[in-house]
Amino acid sequence: MAVIEAIATTYLEADAASVTFSSLGSYEHLQIRVSGRHNNSGGAGASIYIRFNGDTGSNYSTHTMQAYNGANTGADPYTGQAYVYAGGRITGPLTPSASNYGTSVIDILDYRNGSKNTTMQQMSGVVDDYSGNSFLWFSSSLWDNTAAVTSILLYPPSGSFLRGTEMTLYGLNSA
Amino acid sequence: MPAFTVIDHTELGVAAAYWEETGIPTTYDHLMILVSGRDSSAGAGRYGHLQFGDGSLDTGTNYSATNLTARTATPTSSRDTGATKIPLYYISDDDDTANTFGTYKIWIPNYSNTANFKQAFAQTSAENASTTDYTWSLALIAGLWSSTDNIERIRITAGTGNWMQYSTFTLYGVTGA
Secondary structure (H helix, E strand, C coil): CCCEEEEEEEECCCCECCEEECCCCCCCEEEEEEEEEECCCCCCCCCCEEEECCCCCCCEEEEEEEEECCCEEEEEEEEEECCEECCCCCECCCCCCCCCCEEEEEEEECCCCCCCCEEEEEEEEECCCCCCCCEEEEEEEEECCCCCCCCEEEECCCCCECCCCEEEEEEECCC | CCCEEEEEEEECCCCECEEEECCCCCCCCEEEEEEEECECCCHHHCEEEEEEEECEECCCCCEEEEEEEECCCCCEEEEEEEECCEEEEECCECCCCCCCCEEEEEEEECCCCCCCCEEEEEEEEECCCCCCCCCCEEEEEEEEECCCCCCCEEEEECCCCCECCCCEEEEEEECCC
């Protein structure tokens, strides 16, 4: 048994409102690698949102540290949200090139442990987002629930992920 | 040959001041450590550290580090030189949201060579359902152990308290082609 195994890859042949991973296996940790773009151009940002186990309650927190547009840096805390800001920012419809996709690596640790809430770390970067801005984003998030994670829903703030978006879920064994 | 091998996985059944792995073989190219941890101390005390050794643990002033950290809306950076350990900064503690554990993700490249000093790169986070300054933390850390010894021993120490029950430590050996 390999230590790191690819559980599932979703490559969008057509635009899609969301991507769901629902067969998560019995690993110690999970990792999702995203090359993504969506058509949300709203001011709410171009993050990838995540929900676990279909929970739509205000049970999620996210803390971010980011650099953007050259000389700017900042950090933001969010709590009581109905989703995780998982992906920093990915590209949207107004970018200079239709071939420009953003990147995220999402680590979800100890996701089956019934004594722990689910916590995660995310690294992401995009050179041109929906309004031509560039972002480098490091963040962590919390789902305030000790249930084992059995499904992961990824979706944009509005609109759809665009054709060509690819997401791969990996499982990391501990034995 | 698989690229990743599990060298050790530990889930604490009772609280412990540190996790330590010894006898790390030199057969891999790199090491990766994933920690899902919670510290029994609070505030400034919840501040983990990393140390290395070849045989005995090196507690001398042979460590340096630089970091980019956010605990408020304004990220900051600082350096440590001549230190006795590499700071990994904050992790979730017993004052934070119940059952919430923080994350340390640590890469240690080329750990077994005996020609160069050893480097480590860490992404660390103290997660908490709070927007109050200093109750959460994000940090990126570059660390250096100024020794040409190979790394045979690794210790990750909790802050002023202990690693709490259910904290997990997974050490991977990473092989090149």
